[in-house]
Amino acid sequence: MARKPTGESVLARAVRIFEAFTPEEPVLQVSEIARRTGLHLATASRLVAELAAHGLLARDDDRRVRIGVRLWELALRASPTATLRDTAMPFMEDVHAVVGHHVQLGVLDGDEVIFLERLSAPKGVINYTRIAGRLPLHASSSGLVLLAHGPADLRDRILAAPMQAYTANTITTSARLRRALADIRKQGFAWCPGHIHEEALGVAVPVRDARGTVVAALSVIVPNTAESRAVTGILMTAARGVTRSLPPSPLIH
Structure with missing residues (x-):
């Protein structure tokens, strides 16, 4: 899996994105996700788009991001x-x-x-x-x-x-x-x-x-x-x- 020069994998960055959401704040802007994860805005935007394409994240009509139903389905199954x-x-x-x-x-x-x-x-x-x-x-x-x-x-x-x-x-x-x-x-x-x-x-x-x-x-x-x-x-x-x-x-x- 591709890695940053720091050695952090793409998977590790994806996990950080999921952990940015809290029970009190289940919906976030991409800019807020980038701030909470410490990722560059462009990197956060790209990863959010990829995760959303797989149903692991979802976008509201106003482009805000939430955990996707697919992730909930997989979690329940396992x-x-x-x-x-x-x-x-x-x-x-x-x-x-x-x-x-x-x-x-x-x-x-x-x-x-x-x-x-x-x-x-x-x-x-x-x-x-x-x-x-x-x-x-x-x-x-x-x-x-x-x-x-x-x-x-x-x-x-x-x-x-x-x-x-x-x-x-x-x-x-x-x-x-x-x-x-x-x-x-x-x-x-x-x-x-x-x-x-x-x-x-x-x-x-x-x-x-x-x-x-x-x-x-x-x-x-x-x-x-x-x-x-x-x-x-x-x-x-x-x-x-x-x-x-x-x-x-x-x-x-």
Whole structure:
């Protein structure tokens, strides 16, 4: 594959273009793509045109650029999480019907939790997560569940790194995080009142595969009230249902 004098391949530059898009800004001008990627405008324009010709990017009527449907199709076809999402969906729908607020399914990806699915309600409490959105592990109930049951080297890395504060309730010290992770492993759930937003309570439980390995976190975002803690039992029941329904082959590595 052709390379620049710096040694960067065309594929690497294409990946940088895809990474320029964010959940908050899914549509960009070519000039903004060039600025975010550090590519020359002519180079960015040429690569965008080639990617659009293959359906991996798409142009709006005003020539702004977005991720193409073809890329979404290929990602779904290859995703190892598709079976997990499809298996969990009926149980998520049951929880959503009872709780009436946001229900989410998240998995570990690097040092973050990425959300595969989210069911929401028109008048649900404020929630910053979205499908294919990410949050740091220390701040979210799903992230804490995955971190508590994740590999030791991941925990060591997160404990040693700076932790962003979203509210005064967010965990930001290694001592507090260690205690929280120990509690989660002991009690079987994460309970995070006001960690992302003061008005919201995140509650998450682990989803295990047939071997007992935690492969996902099932969570709800509900009003930050004492009564909302009652959703924990509902979540645990749903997570056990997902585990029983998962195929025996490993889904997440």
